[in-house]
Amino acid sequence: MSAGAPARGSPWRAFAPAATGLGTLIGFLLVAELLIRIGVINRFIVPPPSEVIESFGRVIVEEHVPRRFLLTLSECLTAGVMITVFGVAGGVTMHRYKLLQQAIETWVAALAAAPVVLAYPLFMVIFGRSAWTIIMIGFVAALPPVMLKTLEGLAGTRKVLVNVGKSFNLTQNQQFWKILFPAALPTIFVGVRLGLIFALINIVGVEFLINYGGLGQLINDLAERYDLPGTYAAITFVILVSVVFFMALEKVERWLRPVD
Amino acid sequence: MAETGRLRQAASAGPLLSPVTLVRVAIILGALSIWELLAHSGWLYRDVVPSLTRIGAALVDLLSHGDYYFNLGVTVGEIAAALTIGGMAGLAVGILLGANRFLSKAFEAYLYYLGPTPKIIFFPIMIMWFGVGPESKIALGTLSCFFPIALSVAAGMRQIDKVLIRVGRSFRANTMQMVWKIYLPAMRHPIINGVRLGLGMALIGTLLAETKLSNKGIGFLIIQAYSTFDMPQMYAQLIVLFVLAIGANALVGRLGGLANIKSK
Numbered sequence: 001m002s003a004g005a006p007a008r009g010s011p012w013r014a015f016a017p018a019a020t021g022l023g024t025l026i027g028f029l030l031v032a033e034l035l036i037r038i039g040v041i042n043r044f045i046v047p048p049p050s051e052v053i054e055s056f057g058r059v060i061v062e063e064h065v066p067r068r069f070l071l072t073l074s075e076c077l078t079a080g081v082m083i084t085v086f087g088v089a090g091g092v093t094m095h096r097y098k099l100l101q102q103a104i105e106t107w108v109a110a111l112a113a114a115p116v117v118l119a120y121p122l123f124m125v126i127f128g129r130s131a132w133t134i135i136m137i138g139f140v141a142a143l144p145p146v147m148l149k150t151l152e153g154l155a156g157t158r159k160v161l162v163n164v165g166k167s168f169n170l171t172q173n174q175q176f177w178k179i180l181f182p183a184a185l186p187t188i189f190v191g192v193r194l195g196l197i198f199a200l201i202n203i204v205g206v207e208f209l210i211n212y213g214g215l216g217q218l219i220n221d222l223a224e225r226y227d228l229p230g231t232y233a234a235i236t237f238v239i240l241v242s243v244v245f246f247m248a249l250e251k252v253e254r255w256l257r258p259v260d
Numbered sequence: 261m262a263e264t265g266r267l268r269q270a271a272s273a274g275p276l277l278s279p280v281t282l283v284r285v286a287i288i289l290g291a292l293s294i295w296e297l298l299a300h301s302g303w304l305y306r307d308v309v310p311s312l313t314r315i316g317a318a319l320v321d322l323l324s325h326g327d328y329y330f331n332l333g334v335t336v337g338e339i340a341a342a343l344t345i346g347g348m349a350g351l352a353v354g355i356l357l358g359a360n361r362f363l364s365k366a367f368e369a370y371l372y373y374l375g376p377t378p379k380i381i382f383f384p385i386m387i388m389w390f391g392v393g394p395e396s397k398i399a400l401g402t403l404s405c406f407f408p409i410a411l412s413v414a415a416g417m418r419q420i421d422k423v424l425i426r427v428g429r430s431f432r433a434n435t436m437q438m439v440w441k442i443y444l445p446a447m448r449h450p451i452i453n454g455v456r457l458g459l460g461m462a463l464i465g466t467l468l469a470e471t472k473l474s475n476k477g478i479g480f481l482i483i484q485a486y487s488t489f490d491m492p493q494m495y496a497q498l499i500v501l502f503v504l505a506i507g508a509n510a511l512v513g514r515l516g517g518l519a520n521i522k523s524k
Contacts, residue, residue, distance in 0.1 A: 017365030103283040121486035223384030242377040
């Protein structure tokens with residue numbers, strides 16, 4: 001480093017925080033490895049990180065992770081299509097009929113705050129121990145944000161755009177498809193993104209709880225077999241998949257959002 | 261004119277008979293009628309949709325048993341412990357990240373992306389670390405509520421009016437004084453919002469853990485009702501749980517709202 005303050009846009013300045021974050025994570029894993037190897041931490045409770053990393057390949061091949069991943073993804077996408085169709089339709093209906101909106105908006109908000117996933121035994125009774133139980137919990141838990149965001153997007157359309165539509169004598173349908181819906185689309189997508197996140201969390205969680213389906217069941221299986229490195233590897237894998245999923249959704253949202 | 265007309269109409273009709281109330285009552289009555297019809301139709305397996313009277317009886321039975329309150333106490337205790345530990349940790353980490361741009365850039369992305377991941381999958385680890393007792397449920401609740409609180413506090417720290425911070429510094433306040441006199445009062449709304457989110461997450465984490473493996477608590481009672489296929493009992497359990505959960509959420513939100521009014 002040259003004398004004096006580094007230039008404002010120097011690469012070190014840009015990468016220092018990320019390097020610190022990553023370095024801390026690696027340092028933490030190394031310290032954990034050391035403490036486990038010298039016996040300070042019991043290896044039958046916390047396996048050494050090196051064993052966890054090693055078991056990744058084994059878990060992916062032997063436990064059919066690609067198939068499980070596709071199953072969980074398909075459950076998520078099914079719930080995603082359902083929340084988009086029913087959530088947007090619900091939001092539009094609430095926007096069109098103000099009385100209905102006034103009557104049920106607080107209920108929908110309460111449902112959004114309600115711990116729907118706790119009713120999973122009820123869903124099991126209704127849908128059986130099947131993929132539909134998992135999909136329906138994801139659907140019910142993720143529906144309210146899509147409805148509320150659709151409503152927010154439609155209600156938040158700029159007055160000037162609505163007036164432009166009126167000045168062209170647009171019918172109610174034209175006003176909706178040409179003005180309201182395009183203007184609300186970015187907000188609707190925020191709702192769909194939130195909904196998909198809720199759906200993924202609930203779907204993986206319920207797979208784990210009812211020991212059925214894709215990635216969630218994998219963790220339960222490995223834990224019941226007391227395959228510690230495998231359990232830790234599977235949990236890390238699910239976390240990584242979730243993070244990649246959230247990042248991808250964010251990217252799509254940014255791509256869809258018009259430049260103001 | 262229209263406003264006055266509406267006001268007069270509202271005053272004369274009274275809040276009980278407003279169109280909104282009527283729509284609400286109609287929806288509730290419609291839903292209950294469909295439910296009762298389904299219960300008596302025989303279209304579904306017996307007891308999947310029990311009649312309202314049976315659910316009502318189960319609700320009375322549930323609430324009149326001391327055993328339920330013992331289990332409720334266990335769960336409330338676990339959630340309170342989780343919220344206290346996770347809240348304190350979240351507050352400390354949030355203040356640290358909010359106050360320091362470098363630390364925020366280095367670590368906040370991890371919290372941001374780890375925050376929404378499903379926490380229940382950590383339960384096998386929590387059992388190994390803390391055993392099968394209430395400790396593992398508290399640990400899962402703590403893990404669940406830590407992230408929303410930390411992120412909310414960090415965001416709140418960054419929104420504090422710079423003038424307030426400069427006032428504190430000009431009085432040569434030390435770090436603790438800055439935290440107690442400036443940071444915490446200035447960001448009580450993000451903190452309360454974080455606690456509200458955290459409470460919901462702690463509640464879900466703790467109860468799901470109870471349904472997976474426990475011998476006491478509300479989650480245990482729900483899964484026990486499921487295992488014995490006592491459907492009216494399970495519906496009663498879920499109704500009480502949802503009322504309590506939504507009520508607790510509203511209560512924390514109301515506390516936040518009250519603080520807002522007082523500040524004005």
